[in-house]
Amino acid sequence: MNLSxxxxxxxxxxxxxxxxxxPELPATWVSGLLIAIAAGLSRSDRAAAATTWLAIFLLxxxxxxxxxxTALTQIETLSQxxxxxxxxxxxxxxxxxxxxxxxxxxxxxxxxxxxxxxxxSAYWPPAEPMRCAGQRWQLQTAxxxxxxxxxxxxxxxxxxxVANHRLLEGKVLKAYPLSTKCSYRQRFISYIQQTMPEARxxxxxxxxxxxxxxxxxxxxxxxxxxxxxAHLMAISGLHIAVAAxxxxxxxxxxxxxxxVTWIGHRFPLMLSGLxxxxxxxxxxxxPPAVRSGLALGVWxxxxxxxxxxxxxxxxxxxxxxxxxxxxxxxxxDSFWLSCFAVSALLFWYHWCPLxxxxxxxWRWVGVRWFHLQFSMFILLVPLQAGIFGGVNAASLxxxxxxxxxxxxxxxxxxLLSLVFSFWPLLAGxxxxxxxxxxxxxxxxxxLLQSGWLFLDRRALFWSGAGWLAVIAWRxxxxxxxxxxxxxxxxxxAAYMRARPAETxxxxxxxxxxxxxxxxxxxxxxxxxxxxxxxxxxxxxQRTILPFLRWRHVELEEIIISHSHLDHQGGLExxxxxxxxxxxxxxxQALGLPCRQGETWQWRGLTFRALWPKTxxxxxxxxxxxxxxxxxxxxxxxxxxxxxxxxxxxLLREQRAALASTVLQVPHxxxxxxxxxxxxxxxxxxxxxxxxxRFNAWHLPAKKVRSRYQDNHIRWWETPWSxxxxxxxxxxxxxxxxxxxxxxxxxxxxxFGVQRDNE
Numbered sequence: 221m222n223l224s225x226x227x228x229x230x231x232x233x234x235x236x237x238x239x240x241x242x243p244e245l246p247a248t249w250v251s252g253l254l255i256a257i258a259a260g261l262s263r264s265d266r267a268a269a270a271t272t273w274l275a276i277f278l279l280x281x282x283x284x285x286x287x288x289x290t291a292l293t294q295i296e297t298l299s300q301x302x303x304x305x306x307x308x309x310x311x312x313x314x315x316x317x318x319x320x321x322x323x324x325x326x327x328x329x330x331x332x333x334x335x336x337x338x339x340x341s342a343y344w345p346p347a348e349p350m351r352c353a354g355q356r357w358q359l360q361t362a363x364x365x366x367x368x369x370x371x372x373x374x375x376x377x378x379x380x381x382v383a384n385h386r387l388l389e390g391k392v393l394k395a396y397p398l399s400t401k402c403s404y405r406q407r408f409i410s411y412i413q414q415t416m417p418e419a420r421x422x423x424x425x426x427x428x429x430x431x432x433x434x435x436x437x438x439x440x441x442x443x444x445x446x447x448x449x450a451h452l453m454a455i456s457g458l459h460i461a462v463a464a465x466x467x468x469x470x471x472x473x474x475x476x477x478x479x480v481t482w483i484g485h486r487f488p489l490m491l492s493g494l495x496x497x498x499x500x501x502x503x504x505x506x507p508p509a510v511r512s513g514l515a516l517g518v519w520x521x522x523x524x525x526x527x528x529x530x531x532x533x534x535x536x537x538x539x540x541x542x543x544x545x546x547x548x549x550x551x552x553d554s555f556w557l558s559c560f561a562v563s564a565l566l567f568w569y570h571w572c573p574l575x576x577x578x579x580x581x582w583r584w585v586g587v588r589w590f591h592l593q594f595s596m597f598i599l600l601v602p603l604q605a606g607i608f609g610g611v612n613a614a615s616l617x618x619x620x621x622x623x624x625x626x627x628x629x630x631x632x633x634x635l636l637s638l639v640f641s642f643w644p645l646l647a648g649x650x651x652x653x654x655x656x657x658x659x660x661x662x663x664x665x666x667l668l669q670s671g672w673l674f675l676d677r678r679a680l681f682w683s684g685a686g687w688l689a690v691i692a693w694r695x696x697x698x699x700x701x702x703x704x705x706x707x708x709x710x711x712x713a714a715y716m717r718a719r720p721a722e723t724x725x726x727x728x729x730x731x732x733x734x735x736x737x738x739x740x741x742x743x744x745x746x747x748x749x750x751x752x753x754x755x756x757x758x759x760x761q762r763t764i765l766p767f768l769r770w771r772h773v774e775l776e777e778i779i780i781s782h783s784h785l786d787h788q789g790g791l792e793x794x795x796x797x798x799x800x801x802x803x804x805x806x807x808q809a810l811g812l813p814c815r816q817g818e819t820w821q822w823r824g825l826t827f828r829a830l831w832p833k834t835x836x837x838x839x840x841x842x843x844x845x846x847x848x849x850x851x852x853x854x855x856x857x858x859x860x861x862x863x864x865x866x867x868x869x870l871l872r873e874q875r876a877a878l879a880s881t882v883l884q885v886p887h888x889x890x891x892x893x894x895x896x897x898x899x900x901x902x903x904x905x906x907x908x909x910x911x912x913r914f915n916a917w918h919l920p921a922k923k924v925r926s927r928y929q930d931n932h933i934r935w936w937e938t939p940w941s942x943x944x945x946x947x948x949x950x951x952x953x954x955x956x957x958x959x960x961x962x963x964x965x966x967x968x969x970x971f972g973v974q975r976d977n978e
Contacts, residue, residue, distance in 0.1 A: 240550055251286065294388075297329070306359075312504070343390070430455075458627055462627055633650050730944075741822075746778075867893065
């Protein structure tokens with residue numbers, strides 16, 4: 221082979237990248253063809269480095285495609301109502317807290333071994349025996365494929381599930397224990413929690429000790445994320461490095477009692493690696509900790525054998541090694557966040573180093589610390605904008621303050637607490653000290669939380685400005701290429717102010733079971749219904765607000781069709797976010813009236829209320845506000861949850877006003893709505909229905925879908941397409957689905973579509 225290790229690693233990483241962008245996976249015979257081409261290239265008598273690189277690239281692509289095909293095959297095979305599994309529980313149970321959701325690492329299905337293993341999330345009925353991490357069970361389960369709501373600017377649940385091999389979810393029907401012994405980690409966590417003195421920040425301390433961040437409350441989680449310090453409150457790469465340093469100092473202390481001839485560099489390196497490995501084990505071998513441990517292991521091995529190489533080479537080798545063992549990791553946001561952060565540091569210290577006089581001595585440690593944190597602040601903006609949809613202007617201050625407290629003081633105390641856990645009195649003092657220092661670290665963060673800035677899709681265009689500025693400064697090209705820089709600024713400004721090709725648009729947001737339809741024009745919006753609400757959250761918080769921020773839309777009006785929770789669940793949240801927005805509804809004493817005969821103008825569009833005749837105290841399905849919206853060329857009809865009685869009344873009284881280009885299917889496609897005469901009167905070219913895929917009512921009904929198809933009406937539904945967008949201009953219109961046109965990716969497919977298990 222005529223490739224260096226670095227070239228080999230670059231070929232392997234590049235060969236895995238197509239998994240991120242393929243709209244669908246090619247047939248298996250394509251992989252055979254690629255292997256044949258790679259073999260031909262590698263056997264060529266005149267194989268140059270470029271040819272060999274291409275052969276490795278093709279082999280990496282085949283390896284990645286094999287893993288992706290295996291994942292889809294597992295989904296199709298296990299998406300059944302009655303599946304016999306054998307597996308080990310992986311979710312930690314805290315004493316006094318019995319979660320009804322359990323994660324199980326599946327080892328066998330119907331007596332056959334599963335490779336690679338997958339993890340399922342399932343509901344564990346209270347009537348079944350208690351369980352804990354490490355126990356092995358034989359389970360009768362009903363499983364369904366992973367499915368998530370898909371919208372622009374929203375969390376991509378399907379991509380996360382595939383990247384983390386969480387391909388299925390469901391419920392446990394019967395459970396038979398094979399081994400009731402809890403894992404050492406579960407028993408250690410239970411012991412620590414029982415012996416730990418009462419602490420104000422106990423959940424964060426447990427997250428630092430064991431990587432179990434799921435017990436953090438929502439307010440704390442949001443505070444940490446919006447101040448940019450969430451990476452400190454888990455077992456991150458920084459903390460694994462601290463653990464390794466802890467092991468190195470321990471080894472040096474031991475060497476102080478050894479003869480001089482026994483003192484060398486290998487023992488401290490080996491012990492630091494073992495301590496870091498133990499810390500990774502305490503985290504439950506979660507992916508971020510494993511990645512950090514692997515990178516540290518590579519670095520320690522190179523130091524152990526005195527191999528000299530650059531930081532860029534080590535980083536590339538680690539990426540290739542990770543993607544070799546798990547190609548689906550290329551879909552993980554946390555993987556790219558880790559790689560991007562390391563690349564940013566390497567870039568910063570090569571392109572923008574400190575003058576030599578600041579690099580040594582305690583006198584300039586503050587300068588070095590600011591230099592490091594400033595690099596993270598400006599260079600991580602692109603990834604923060606893309607993953608979190610925002611940045612915190614005060615995160616620089618938050619990290620300058622919090623990192624020394626947490627990483628240099630709290631984490632070492634946590635490690636010492638774990639080491640001396642056999643001595644409860646000393647361990648308790650250490651936990652209390654760690655809690656006190658953690659309180660100091662968190663105290664100013666609420667004041668900095670207000671610095672969080674939500675970014676929209678346009679921000680991705682300029683988010684790399686920090687990188688470009690460093691390159692321009694380093695190359696001395698600011699003055700030399702001033703006209704080019706000015707042109708870039710003007711292009712950016714033009715892009716930021718560019719108007720869309722469409723005159724106005726409609727977006728049926730995928731909120732699961734519920735309804736939320738946005739009408740957008742000139743950066744402003746009217747929202748018809750606000751989705752559902754549940755204990756601890758609502759559709760506005762989870763889906764609608766992120767969508768509006770990503771689209772950079774300001775709501776000027778909210779229309780509530782009727783009083784059912786799945787239509788007005790997010791109203792309170794949206795009113796808090798847009799207090800200036802007008803409110804209309806068919807309910808008495810709830811905003812402006814939406815009743816038959818009301819007409820109003822909004823940015824050149826005409827809104828006309830066709831139903832109900834009178835307002836109600838609590839508007840039911842047949843009192844839903846029905847609104848026709850037209851620009852003079854096209855009309856959309858928003859119907860809420862009207863049923864057959866209201867449809868017949870509209871036929872008698874408003875038949876002439878019903879004809880529309882697009883119809884929002886009444887009542888989520890229930891068989892109690894969409895009667896044939898109503899469809900003939902509306903005569904839409906497209907019908908849009910909002911529902912969740914696995915809903916208890918099996919909506920939309922098959923009969924209703926067939927009724928629309930028999931009338932030659934194009935049928936679109938959020939369970940299939942995710943977000944549905946209709947673009948209108950004066951002479952034409954077009955419709956797009958998230959899965960089909962907006963972002964077609966193989967991991968966005970509607971997995972298990974051939975199975976009638978919904």
